[in-house]
Amino acid sequence: MAIPGASGDEALVAAKVREELLAVGVPHEAISHDTAHQRGPIAESTTGNLIVSLLGNRPGARRMLMAHMDTVPICVGARPQLQDGMLVSQDAHTGLGADDRAGVATVLFAATEILAQNMAHGPLTLLFTVQEEIGLKGARHLEVDKLGKPDLAFNWDGGNPAKLTIGAIGGYRMTIDIHGLASHAGVAPERGVSAITVAGIAINDLHQQGLLGKISQDGFEGTSNIGVIQGGNATNVVADHVQLRAEIRSHNEATIEVLAQRFEQAFRSAVTQVRNNSDQVASVEINGDLNYQPFAMSAEVPSVQVASDALTQLGIDPMLAIANGGLDANWLYRHGISVVSLGCGQHNQHMTSEMLDVDQFHTACEVALRIASGKDSGE
Known part of the structure; x- marks a missing residue:
């Protein structure tokens, strides 16, 4: 969260993700960027979506775990501190950036833990998108053919880890010159x-x-x-x-x-x-x-069922939700990939009062690890 990375300036965040993955043995050639940023609205954008393709060490459906790397401008320069089980910003004028660095950390934890512990897992795709906060531009211009045709897809963003977002609102933006x-x-x-x-x-x-x-x-x-x-x-x-x-x-x-x-x-x-x-x-x-079309998925979609099973195994009752804000999942759905979105403990997003519930974040990490390893279904 302390790494600066507003929309269009995510290169340092991507570098940190790459560093952590290389440290647990991910080959350089498994990590790539697309050119989505070159088709977005920011001329000086620093990097495209970060895509990681991991071979499985056992058969199974390819699973994609994703989160967005950018924050809103108010979060640039965040100095997180722990306070009564919550991570908050030290600066009263700065947001925390848990939206969505907590999501990035959740996905990164699942991948690095699997590799560091040499756990059994099927093939995995990790997707870290750019420019989500300015209209889902990274997801919109995503080079989908680089994802390896995932069968199941999971997005970590804001809110309670028990919340499974299966649909989201559509958004239209206009500029009016008089x-x-x-x-x-x-x-x-x-x-x-x-x-x-x-x-x-x-x-x-x-x-x-x-x-x-x-x-x-x-x-x-x-x-x-x-x-x-x-x-x-x-x-x-x-x-x-x-x-x-x-x-x-x-x-x-x-x-x-x-x-x-x-x-x-x-x-x-x-x-x-x-x-x-x-x-x-x-x-x-x-x-x-x-900017993005509305969408709604059935609770019977396989990705939703897998996420529900992972929560249930941890003694958590899943809560299905429809979001009133746009998600990268809006565009992934349009690209033909049904993505269920899960929270990882962020609250009061886009505000200086933003906070990250550490216990909920740890729960999200456990859910992500179960999903990535296939423990949710016994694959």
């Missing part, structure tokens, strides 16, 4: 067209329709948020440009499409309502992208 006309705000404001005013009208329209925040109407269930507004440069100039960044989330892809259309309609309508003394109006440019 181009107005600049004018002196004191001498000739009537000659300008304020991009800020246009944005305000559109936002108010969406608010009045109940389309901002939690949405529950007309059969639509989801959330939306306008999280960034940037524009203008002086109080004495009618603002000629504003950029907004927004997102829409839902467990129903059709709902996402409809809400995206409603957002676009609100901004295109607002443009027509602000005119200068020459009857000129602003223009709007909207660019949207379905």
